[in-house]
Amino acid sequence: xxxxxxxxxxxxxxxxxxxxxxxxxxxxxxxxxxxxxxxxxxxxxxxxxxxxxxxxxxxxxxxxxxxxxxxxxxxxxxxxxxxxxxxxxxxxxxxxxxxxxxxxxxxxxxxxxxxxxxxxxxxxxxxxxxxxxxxxxxxxxxxxxxxxxxxxxxxxxxxxxxxxxxxxxxxxxxxxxxxxxxxxxxxxxxxxxxxxxxxxxxxxxxxxxxxxxxxxxxxxxxxxxxxxxxxxxxxxxxxxxxxxxxxxxxxxxxxxxxxxxxxxxxxxxxxxxxxxxxxxxxxxxxxxxxxxxxxxxxxxxxxxxxxxxxxxxxxxxxxxxxxxxxxxxxxxxxxxxxxxxxxxxxxxxxxxxxxxxxxxxxxxxxxxxxxxxxxxxxxxxxxxxxx
Numbered sequence: 121x122x123x124x125x126x127x128x129x130x131x132x133x134x135x136x137x138x139x140x141x142x143x144x145x146x147x148x149x150x151x152x153x154x155x156x157x158x159x160x161x162x163x164x165x166x167x168x169x170x171x172x173x174x175x176x177x178x179x180x181x182x183x184x185x186x187x188x189x190x191x192x193x194x195x196x197x198x199x200x201x202x203x204x205x206x207x208x209x210x211x212x213x214x215x216x217x218x219x220x221x222x223x224x225x226x227x228x229x230x231x232x233x234x235x236x237x238x239x240x241x242x243x244x245x246x247x248x249x250x251x252x253x254x255x256x257x258x259x260x261x262x263x264x265x266x267x268x269x270x271x272x273x274x275x276x277x278x279x280x281x282x283x284x285x286x287x288x289x290x291x292x293x294x295x296x297x298x299x300x301x302x303x304x305x306x307x308x309x310x311x312x313x314x315x316x317x318x319x320x321x322x323x324x325x326x327x328x329x330x331x332x333x334x335x336x337x338x339x340x341x342x343x344x345x346x347x348x349x350x351x352x353x354x355x356x357x358x359x360x361x362x363x364x365x366x367x368x369x370x371x372x373x374x375x376x377x378x379x380x381x382x383x384x385x386x387x388x389x390x391x392x393x394x395x396x397x398x399x400x401x402x403x404x405x406x407x408x409x410x411x412x413x414x415x416x417x418x419x420x421x422x423x424x425x426x427x428x429x430x431x432x433x434x435x436x437x438x439x440x441x442x443x444x445x446x447x448x449x450x451x452x453x454x455x456x457x458x459x460x461x462x463x464x465x466x467x468x469x470x471x472x473x474x475x476x477x478x479x480x481x482x483x484x485x486x487x488x489x490x491x492x493x494x495x496x497x498x499x500x501x502x503x504x505x506x507x
Contacts (some may be wrong), residue, residue: 123444124485124494127309127419130385131374138377142369149368157372158319160379165284165294167302167321169328172372173335176281176305176318178365180208180251183277183301183320186330187249189214196236197251197279198228199453199474205251205279206454216464217247218455220471224409226255226422229473230264237272249275252299254283256450257311257389257417258410259293266298281305282419284312285386289413294321301327306375309487311389311417312382314375317367338362388488389418392495396421396484399499403506404429406480420450424480429506433480436505440482443501448483 142153154172161170173179189195195209199218206216219236222229233250240246250269252260262278269276276299280286284304286293294302306317320331333340338360343350346357378385393416397407404426410416425433440447453474455466468475484498 123446124490124498125446125487126448126483126485127487128489129308129313130487130489132377132381134380135374135377138373139370142373145369147369149366149370151369153369153372153376154367157314157367157376157379160376161294161304161319161321164379164382165292165302165321167295168323168325169321169331171320171322171328171331171335172367172375173318173320173365174367175316176279176303176307177204177208178335178363179303179305179318179320180204180277180279181211181363182331182334182365183303184208184212184214184249185334186320186327187275187277187300189249193248194245195249195251196233196247197454198253198255199455199471200226200255200451200477201253201279201454202281202451203454203457205253206460208251209249214248216460218453218466218471218474219250221255221473221477223473223476225258225260225411226408226477227258227260228252228265230261230268233265234268237268241272246272247274249277251277251279253279254281254286254293254417256408256420256422257282257286258408259283259286259288259414259416261411262288262298269298275300278302280417281307281310281318283417284310285382286417287415293417296321296323300324301331306371309419311385311419312375312378314367314371314378317371317375333360334362335365336362337364385488386415386417389486390416392486392488392490393418393421395492395495396499399495400502403503405506418486421484421486422450422481423484424477425482425506426480431505433482436502437482439505440498440501445485445498445501447485449478449481450483451478453478 158170189212191213193214197205220232278299302321306314406424
């Protein structure tokens with residue numbers, strides 16, 4: 121059997137035709153397809169605005185800038201995430217801290233957040249923004265986090281890079297009911313792809329205008345935003361220090377084509393996850409616990425190796441890799457990375473659930489084209505190492 125990656129893109133002939141049509145058109149970038157993709161995202165997520173950008177890291181950075189995160193501010197996030205969820209605050213000159221995870225869902229724990237907020241209020245050092253991460257595609261307990269944001273006055277960014285196509289309390293992730301901005305990723309291993317790409321969604325007109333301005337150098341062609349009367353139809357002004365974070369029409373065409381199959385893709389992931397759940401039920405593993413009334417995007421399928429297993433996580437990981445099963449680990453706690461260790465004074469003991477998770481986690485292959493034969497092989501080899 122050939123190697124089995126932990127995730128991979130699926131490109132159809134329709135996707136290829138959509139990209140080819142743009143390549144034959146007059147616009148490779150800044151044309152009509154990016155707005156069409158944005159409209160499709162906004163409609164699916166029931167959001168007023170979707171702003172497509174070059175990648176999800178750019179979307180997180182723009183989200184922080186739009187919320188006016190700057191020097192002296194504090195941003196909290198989950199330690200179990202890709203580094204971009206924290207780096208976006210550092211790009212703005214802010215400080216970063218972490219909130220431990222729930223040992224069942226592996227998302228930010230609202231109880232830990234509430235406790236940390238109470239302590240922060242006592243010392244006068246509350247966060248300006250909390251970046252919650254929907255790990256593996258499962259939504260955080262947003263109703264609880266939203267209530268805390270109103271009580272303590274912080275803004276909320278949902279890092280939903282894993283979660284497009286998921287739902288929380290019957291509503292699509294991305295509608296920002298309990299947050300200010302939601303960010304998606306369209307990297308090739310994600311649920312739908314634009315090659316590289318991301319988006320920021322919001323219900324707030326002012327935030328949407330800020331996101332659009334900052335993604336394109338801080339330049340405007342709107343006369344109402346200018347300091348001076350336009351010299352002519354060619355005239356534009358830079359009114360803020362922005363970035364070149366635009367998405368191309370080539371990327372948007374691929375995303376728009378892929379988005380037409382989003383619900384089927386996520387449904388297939390759920391079928392595979394349910395089959396994993398059944399095949400692995402009797403093994404010394406902890407499987408993810410899902411919050412009631414949620415529907416995960418299921419970007420990842422993570423298991424935790426129990427202490428009573430015949431072999432530890434590293435041996436299991438190495439064994440599966442030697443079998444051609446390209447498992448992975450998502451993620452190393454952000455505070456463990458040298459860049460963070462050298463600049464901050466985080467103590468792993470302050471995040472016991474994140475430490476426990478990292479010591480045991482393995483991401484098994486999860487993508488729609490994974491066959492039952494491949495899944496059976498993965499589970500058989502996993503069983504051989506665990507029992």
